[in-house]
Amino acid sequence: KAAGANVVWIGHNNPGEVDAQGSEPGLSYAVFEALQNEADPRREDALAIVQAQERMLRAVRAEGLKAVLPVGYQSQMGSRWDAAHPDALRLESRGGINRATTVVNASFYSPDYRRDIRRYYEWVDARLVRPYRDSILMLNLADEPSGGDYSAWADAEFAARTGYSFAEVGEDPERLAQLGAFQSSYIAEYAAWSAAQWAELEPDLPTTMSFEGATARVHFQ
Secondary structure, eight states: OTTSOOEEEOOOOSSSSOOTTSSSOOOOHHHHHHHTOTTOTTHHHHHHHHHHHHHHHHHHHHTTOEEEEEOOSTTOOOHHHHHHOGGGBOBOTTSSBOOTTSSOOBOTTOHHHHHHHHHHHHHHIIIIITTTGGGEEEEEEEESOOOOOOSHHHHHHHHHHHSSOGGGOTTOHHHHHHHHHHHHTHHHHHHHHHHHHHHHHOTTOOEEEEOOOHHHHHHOO
C-alpha cells in the first residue's frame, strides 16, 4: 500500500482439493462440499481455508484496499465429486480422462456440474461476497483452464449444433473445421457460462478468469 498498491490478488486453490497445508490453498467446490457434512474428515481443513479467506478480506478492508477473490481452479470439483460423477468428467479425443493440465476437470456441459457449481456459487455469494462486497473488486472464477472436451455431454452439445456427433465427423473438411472450432472455443464458452451465473447472482460484480499460461510457455502453443 505504501508503494502505491491498491489491489490484493488472493491466491487460488491448486489443485482444487481440501488441504489447508497445501502450497496453494484456497476456495473451491471441494472446500464447500466438505463443509456441508460435520462428519467429513476434510471439514477441519475446509473451515481453516474459509476462515483464512475471511481474515484476508477483513485485513484488506481495514487497509482500505480492494481484493480479487478466487473461487475455483479450472473446472475442478475435487476427487470425491469426480468419483461420484465419472460420466461428468472431461475426456480427451481417444476417450480417456483429459489430463492435459495434469488435473481432472468436470465438463461444464454436464448437468451435474452445472447444478453443483451453481450451488457452490450461491454459497460463496452468501458466505463471502455479500458480507465483504465493499472490499471485493471482482471474482476470479477459475485459474489456468485449458483444452477441449470429448465427453458425452460435449458430444451431445456438438450434435445439437451441427446435426452429427464427434464420431461422424470423419475426414470431411467442413466437419473437421466445425469440430476444431467447437473444441477451440470450449474454454471461452466455459468462461462465458460461468460469468453468466454470477451476472444473475450479483449483476454489478465484475468477474474474470486467468487463463492457462504454463501450457504456452512449455509447449509454445
